[in-house]
Amino acid sequence: MGRVTPHYRLPDVVSVRSRLNVARTDPADLPLRGVVVADFTRVLAGPLATMVLADLGAEVIKIEQPGVGDETRGWGPPFVGDDAAYFLSANRNKRSVALDLKSASDLEVARAVIAGADVLVENFRPGVMASFGLDYESLGDVHPHLVYCSMPAFAHESQSGAPGYDLLMQALAGYLSFTGSSDGVPAKIGVALLDEVAGLYAVVAILGALRLRVLNGAGRHVTVGLFEASVAGLANQAASYLASGTVPSPAGTSHPSIVPYQMFEAADGGFVLAAANDKHFLATCRVIGREALSRDPRFVTNAHRTVNRSELVELLHEEFRRRPAVTWVEELRRAGVPAAPVRDLGEVFASPEGEAMVTEVADPVRGSLKMVRSPLRGIGLHPADYTPPPVLGEGER
Numbered sequence: 125m126g127r128v129t130p131h132y133r134l135p136d137v138v139s140v141r142s143r144l145n146v147a148r149t150d151p152a153d154l155p156l157r158g159v160v161v162a163d164f165t166r167v168l169a170g171p172l173a174t175m176v177l178a179d180l181g182a183e184v185i186k187i188e189q190p191g192v193g194d195e196t197r198g199w200g201p202p203f204v205g206d207d208a209a210y211f212l213s214a215n216r217n218k219r220s221v222a223l224d225l226k227s228a229s230d231l232e233v234a235r236a237v238i239a240g241a242d243v244l245v246e247n248f249r250p251g252v253m254a255s256f257g258l259d260y261e262s263l264g265d266v267h268p269h270l271v272y273c274s275m276p277a278f279a280h281e282s283q284s285g286a287p288g289y290d291l292l293m294q295a296l297a298g299y300l301s302f303t304g305s306s307d308g309v310p311a312k313i314g315v316a317l318l319d320e321v322a323g324l325y326a327v328v329a330i331l332g333a334l335r336l337r338v339l340n341g342a343g344r345h346v347t348v349g350l351f352e353a354s355v356a357g358l359a360n361q362a363a364s365y366l367a368s369g370t371v372p373s374p375a376g377t378s379h380p381s382i383v384p385y386q387m388f389e390a391a392d393g394g395f396v397l398a399a400a401n402d403k404h405f406l407a408t409c410r411v412i413g414r415e416a417l418s419r420d421p422r423f424v425t426n427a428h429r430t431v432n433r434s435e436l437v438e439l440l441h442e443e444f445r446r447r448p449a450v451t452w453v454e455e456l457r458r459a460g461v462p463a464a465p466v467r468d469l470g471e472v473f474a475s476p477e478g479e480a481m482v483t484e485v486a487d488p489v490r491g492s493l494k495m496v497r498s499p500l501r502g503i504g505l506h507p508a509d510y511t512p513p514p515v516l517g518e519g520e521r
Contacts, residue, residue: 153504154180154181154503154504154505155180155181155503155504156177156180156181156182157181158181159177159181159182159183159242159243159334160182160183160185160240160241160242160243161174161177161178161182161183161184161185161241161242161243161244161245162185162187162234162237162238162241162243162244162245163184163185163186163187163218163245164187164244164245164246164247164248164253164258165186165245165246165247165275166188166194166195166196166247167194167195167196167247167289167319168196168210168214168290168316168319168320168323169247169275169288169319169320169322169323169326169350170245170246170247170275170323170326171186171194171196171214171215171323172214172319172320172323172324173245173273173275173322173323173324173326173327173330174186174218174245175214175215175216175217175218176323176324176327176498177243177327177330178216178217178218179216179217179498179500179505179510180500180503180505181504182243183219184217184218184219185218185219185221185237185241186215186218186219186220186221186514187221187223187225187234187237188220188221188222188223188516188517189222189223189224190222190223190224190516190517191222191516193220193222193516193517194211194215196208196210196211196214197211197516199211204490204491204493205489205490205491205515206515207490207513207515211513212493212495212512212513213495213496215513215514216485216495216510216511216512216513217510217511218511218513218514219514219518220514220515220516220517220518221233221237221517222516222517225256225258226256231256231257234256234258235258238258238263238267238270239267241270242269242270242271242334243270243271243272243273243330243334244258244263244270244271244272244273245273245275245326245330246258246272246273246274246275247274247275247276247288249276249277249285249287250274250276250284250285251285253274260272260274260345264343264345267343268342268343269337269341269342269343270343271330271333271334271337271343271344271346272343272344272345272346273326273329273330273333273345273346273347273348274345274346274347274348275322275326275347275348275349275350276288276347276349276350277292277293277349277350277351278349278350278351278352279347279348279349279351279352280349280351280352283351288350288351290316290317290318290319290350291312291316293318293350293351293354294312294313294318294354296351296354297318297351297354297355297357297358298355298358298361299313299318299354299358300312301371301372301373301374302361302372302373302374302375303374304374304376305374305376306374306375306376306378307374308373308374309374310374311374317357318350318353318354318357319350321353321354321356321357322348322349322350322353322354325348325353325356326346326348329346329347329348330346332346333346360380360381361380364380364381377396378433378437381426381430382398382399382400382426382430383399383426383429383430383433383436383437384397384399384405384408384429384436384437384440385397385398385399385400386437387466388440388441388444388452389441389444389445390444390445390447390448390449390451390452391445391446391447391448391449392448392449393448393449393466394449394466395444395449395450395452395453395463395464395465395466396463396464396466397440397456397461397462397463398461398462398463398464399461399462400462401426402418402424402425402426403460404460404461404462405418405423405426405429406418407456407459407460407461408440408456408459408461410459411452411455411456411459411461412440412443412444413443414439414443417436417439422435422436423436449465449466450465453465481496481497481499482494482495482496482497483495483496483497483507483508483510485507485510485511485512486512487512489512489515490512493512493513495510497510
């Protein structure tokens with residue numbers, strides 16, 4: 125992918141934006157119509173945040189390094205055309221401009237894009253944007269309307285400048301210490317979930333800042349650290365530790381404070397059971413023909429079941445191994461007990477609900493792309509209006 129030399133001339137910001145040729149010409153029914161985002165992010169957390177803003181109708185201008193672009197363009201296989209599927213997952217509905225921020229002329233183009241933007245999002249290490257004069261301190265007085273969102277690895281100064289990748293945060297924020305098999309072997313969460321958590325927190329922060337701008341007319345600098353978002357995502361695990369001082373350990377699929385709530389082995393494979401209350405447990409006992417277990421003093425309440433987890437789980441395993449998983453799932457569901465088969469991705473996207481989450485996006489360069497659609501409903505998002513993830517620098521043509 126060769127670099128296309130920008131043809132923009134300053135200070136004609138309107139010309140800069142018009143040359144980006146954003147395809148969704150009538151986002152009248154989308155909540156962020158008219159909002160322009162200067163996107164200086166790469167990898168996943170930042171691009172996910174800006175993609176959600178784009179899905180909501182914002183005009184997102186993705187600034188990328190010439191010749192290389194967002195490093196996830198090379199995170200394959202699989203590749204579709206020149207770009208990895210990883211990149212395609214978080215960059216639809218955007219335009220790309222390839223700029224070398226160390227070049228004075230390209231830096232001026234970046235400044236022009238920012239001058240026409242409502243929002244700037246960046247996830248460089250602290251100090252990088254300042255080295256180009258693009259930090260909030262340099263821009264805030266010149267563009268008082270600007271909502272500036274920084275997404276460093278750490279918001280806390282103790283780790284300023286540290287790198288931020290999802291795997292590092294799974295380790296540093298404690299997830300690896302309690303995710304994995306019950307024999308104590310840690311396991312990485314199978315997707316970069318903490319990047320996604322941080323990206324969604326960033327969207328919330330940006331929307332909040334845009335609302336405050338409506339109220340008081342001023343932009344502001346908001347920060348979402350990947351570590352801080354990861355710790356916030358600990359939810360009940362953090363709350364339980366802070367309340368009890370007990371450090372959780374890997375427990376496979378089981379839940380630390382709900383029993384039975386885990387995967388069980390049936391005669392032909394696994395399924396999950398989520399008996400989240402006493403009513404569910406009673407119904408489970410009836411399905412397996414062991415109603416007396418619901419009156420057993422060891423299991424009569426969830427607190428009792430949690431204390432006596434090992435005895436109950438072994439009893440349930442003995443029963444569930446007698447019949448196929450699909451039979452148990454059907455009977456438990458009929459009894460009002462949450463239960464589900466353990467699917468692979470082929471089975472997920474073959475299901476009616478999984479298939480409904482897939483849309484095809486016409487791409488003049490890569491051909492038709494199958495993509496996971498936004499889960500947001502009821503606010504004007506139409507998958508038919510999606511534009512494909514950009515080719516590097518295509519906004520310059």
